[in-house]
Amino acid sequence: MPLTVRRRLPAALATIVAVAVLLTSAALPAAAEPNSGPNEGTSAKVKTLRTNLEAAAVGYLQAQEALDVSRKRQRELTATLLAAENKLARLRAGVAGYAAEAYKTGRLGVMGAMLNATSPDDLLARSAALERMSARDDAALAELGAVTRQAAQAKAGIDTEVKEQARQTSELAKRKKAAELALSAVGGYATRGWVDPNSPLAAPARRNADGSWPGEGCTINDPSTSGCITPRTLHALQQSQKAGFKRHVSCYRPGDMYEHPKGRACDFSSEVDGFKNFSSTGESKLYGDKLASYLVKNASRLGVLYVIFYCKIWLPATGWKTYSPTGSRCGDDPAGDHTNHVHLSMY
Template sequence: MPDLAPVRPRPRAARFATLTAIAITLTVLATPLTPTSALAANGPLAAAPGTLAAAPGDTDDEGGTASLREQLDVAAKGYLDAQAALDNSTKRQQQLATHLGTLEAELVTRTQTVAELAGMAYRTGRLGPLTALLNSDSPDGFLDRASSLGTVAANEDRQLRNLIEVRDQEQRAKAAIENEIREQRKQLDIMAKRKQQAERALAQAGSGGASAGVTASTTSATAKPAPRNADGSWPKESCSVNDPTTTGCITPRTLNAMNQAKAAGFTRFVSCFRSGGSGEHPKGRACDFAAETGGFGGVATGGDKTYGNNLAAYFVKNASRLGVLYVIWFKQIWLPGSGWKAYNGGGDPSSDHTNHVHLSVN
């Protein structure tokens, strides 16, 4: 039998390289594939692992231009602020008109009462002390009668004068409210003109034309309203709460909109804050809701497009409750006061919003 050649040990460097390669391989195999802007581990809307596209880029994440997005932001926000002020003024006017009607009805009753007292005084001789005395059985009866009639008449006269004064004050207040409403309507007209300017900007960018809009296949749920100020306006909010979809921040109103969408059944991948680019994402006032189950892919079709249609319709229906500035979906943009318009973002699925629904919040 021939002798077997001895097994020579590998050099130390070779053994180290082999172990390192094995460790790297195991690490890669143990790491799931997720989007570059994947949700935090405890995020409310989980992203399924797999071959997913990343969130829209940081440099031009919503298509169009920074100037266009700024005009859309200003026009929509101004429109919403003026609409809230007008609604508040109209409510106050209605309350005042109701109160004024009650006072005027009371004024009629008081006027009739005083007229009856005046007629009684005339018939019983209250117009003169001597007549009142002659019609009395005794001096004490005259004094009692004169005092009683005088007190009642003076009291009614005082109430009547006070009521007239209050009515005049209410009428002046009503006129002031009507003037305020005229001013608010004037502001609303100005905002409408600014909205038209934004629409002209859309047209210059190849957008803003006629749009078929979005048809939902289901009835949209009603969202829980975000808090407003006492006058109906939206409180100013900063990027102050943690964004559960990234490591950034969003506004409380944006968080409410996202949570309400989740509660309504829209639980697919979401990405909100992004540090780069223009628009509302860096301000924490916007979120992108993927149409596909796992993340941002190509142009949505079939059930994915239906999902996007339903989600876009949900945001439009609840725009006043959630403080929606605008919604972009499938080459269309919804603006308050003007509805759906065509939107040309740039040709790719992310810029044209054919793979996600963009939500901007006031």
């Protein structure tokens, strides 16, 4: 065989092999990103459950937020009322003194003071003094009226806040009942979560001046995926990592149900090397327990909506409840039962 032909054969064979590999690869499904999150289930039952839980949890946190704001306003109004009442007591004493003085002098006394002037300059001086006394009395009466109105407004405001607090307390009870009703479909009986007494405190997320949570959208680049998350979700993720929870995490997930496509949820793998289709045990489960404990302990600081791990769910309204939406034994579906990762949803 000519030398030229022999040289061309390996190159041709390499080309054929490369094309075959490409065709075979095209026929296979694309591999998931190493850090992509677990499939937590898309059944109608799970969808309804999580939708109802989200509505109940959001409603509960909104009512709690409104209650806290109302209590803060009541404290401010109470301080205003106390200050106004103290000032009223002083002003009333002063006005009483002015009234007694006017009663003693009367109109004749004022006219006598003017008639007894010994010179034009003395008359002008007495006239100016009387004007100052009149202005002083008018100012005192005006201030008394203003402070009286302020005290009345503060009292009315306190009454309004008391009614608002009663309304929000009723709303809290309603939302709690709704969450418990939704969870009853998947067990939902009260249970205890693992508590780490040494779990650190997170730095509080930003709030409005009145203590309420600011509205946020999916506006921040998600460091765990190519998507976006809310500023509050990023803060919770960074605080968790700062506390030592640095294993694989996946937050944004397009097309997914629940809070992932809104940038309000993260899945934290409890295994060292990423999401695995088996239930974590031993040190890996302890890692997940500690992370769940950390998120629950700092829920009000971070703005946590709910936490799920190992067939349990924590909500502000209910505390820890059993959670097994797959209808199987705990761990038969590691992703759906959340036995291989901790799910965090944010407000």
